[in-house]
Amino acid sequence: MLVLGIETTCDETAAAVVRREGEGPGVVLSNVVRAQLDEHAPFGGVVPEIAARAHVDALDGVTTKALSDAGVALRDLDGVAAAAGPGLVGGVIVGLTAAKALALATGKPFSAVNHLEAHALTARLTDGVGFPYLLLLASGGHTQLLAVLGVGRYMRLGTTLDDALGEAFDKVAKMLGLGYPGGPHVERRAAAGDPARFSLPRPMFGRAEPNFSLSGLKTAVRLEAERAAPLSERDVDDLCAAFQAAIVDVVADRARAGVRAFAERFGAPTALVVAGGVAANGPIRAALKNLAEQIGAPLVAPPLALCGDNGAMIAWAGAERLALGLVDPLDFAPRPRWPLDAAAAQPGAKA
Incomplete structure (x- = not known):
């Protein structure tokens, strides 16, 4: 199963292609990350509007390079995944919209990935960790x-x-x-x-x-x-x-x-x-x-390249979900807040 993953929840514009092979570790065929450090450094933190605009400027090139580095075309994919939240909503909309457009144009199944779930499942991508x-x-x-x-x-x-x-x-x-x-x-x-x-x-x-x-x-x-x-x-x-x-x-x-x-x-x-x-x-x-x-x-612990936000973790989470038949509709809405376990929310606690 080949899946393209797109990540734009904060200040990294990222895309990757991952191959899932049964229950063992996956294979990262490409992992392209375009950081925005120079744009945000003068402010000492991430500025949401600047981040969203930078995603718009960079995403097409980043996605094209991810496919090229992996040696695959859109028609070769088995699915397209994007981080749908939680995160800065402007950035989330950019990546989510692009992934939906690719899925629609190619007829591939779409997976709306929780950014936190992608982090949670990275150990299965790298080491095949069991539950x-x-x-x-x-x-x-x-x-x-x-x-x-x-x-x-x-x-x-x-x-x-x-x-x-x-x-x-x-x-x-x-x-x-x-x-x-x-x-x-x-x-x-x-x-x-x-x-x-x-x-x-x-x-x-x-x-x-x-x-x-x-x-x-x-x-x-x-x-x-x-x-x-x-x-x-x-x-x-x-x-x-x-x-x-x-x-x-x-x-x-x-x-x-x-x-x-x-x-x-x-x-x-x-x-x-x-x-x-x-x-x-x-x-x-x-x-x-x-x-x-x-x-x-x-x-x-993941290799350093997979510790921060990246497209490989999104692609892998999408592959895990698609393997279970979990396909999301193309009207899936971005979610600025999206706790993995909503039942555990506590007053004053950050989701």
């Missing part, structure tokens, strides 16, 4: 612990009550005068810093429920930065190191709570999976690998 597994989804917009029970079957065990992990990295980077996106800049500066110089809190540490809260940690960094101002390069390194050390401790502790919550309901997970842009952070990966070894399960 059920525990997923930490960590990105700029989402931080959740999910029981992945099957395609279309998810239970949210924990979420963030305020900032997402990637959002916290971005905000700390901005307050310290670093670039966007913040994660890579903070990680690089942290490697040269002293994590013990500044004492920062570990919010929610030790709580039974596997939720996150990061706004207090972000505020603590700001207060320490104000006390140390004017900041030297060494001050910035040390603040980054202290912040990242706190994040690593929190992630490991919250993931451990997620393992307990998963085991109470479903037994031992087949794997501990981390996905989303924050999955590219080396110290976070190392902490989760240590936890996975302790619980006797493999840690599955």
Whole structure:
């Protein structure tokens, strides 16, 4: 099964062609991503209108290159998939409309993919992981612990009550005068810093429920930065190191709570999976690998090219859905908010 996937939910214009071969891992035939860092860097974050316009300008070329790199034509495809949400609605409309047009013109089945489900299923694309597994989804917009029970079957065990992990990295980077996106800049500066110089809190540490809260940690960094101002390069390194050390401790502790919550309901997970842009952070990966070894399960983390938003994960999720006969109508509406497990929504919690 060959599927073209299109991703435009935030600030990456992406398209890819993936081949699904039975129940094992898939094959990524092409994966083209056009980032918008230069467009948004002056603003310290993503500007929705700028992102949508950039998607319009780039999507045709990105899609054409994805097909060319894969060595396939539109007629060779078995389906077309697009991220239909959640995300910035202007960008979602661009990719969704393009995918619908391609499906209509070629007579191929269409799959409207939940962007979060695409992240959740990436471990099956790369490693053929069997159900059920525990997923930490960590990105700029989402931080959740999910029981992945099957395609279309998810239970949210924990979420963030305020900032997402990637959002916290971005905000700390901005307050310290670093670039966007913040994660890579903070990680690089942290490697040269002293994590013990500044004492920062570990919010929610030790709580039974596997939720996150990061706004207090972000505020603590700001207060320490104000006390140390004017900041030297060494001050910035040390603040980054202290912040990242706190994040690593929190992630490991919250993931451990997620393992307990998963085991109470479903037994031992087949794997501990981390996905989303924050999955590219080396110290976070190392902490989760240590936890996975302790619980006797493999840690599955996607290669760096598949950590951030990409078309391959959309194509794969579409292939998984189409293999089950799940075809969506061409009037499927974009969904700016689309939780995987709506029943788990909590007051004040981010979907």
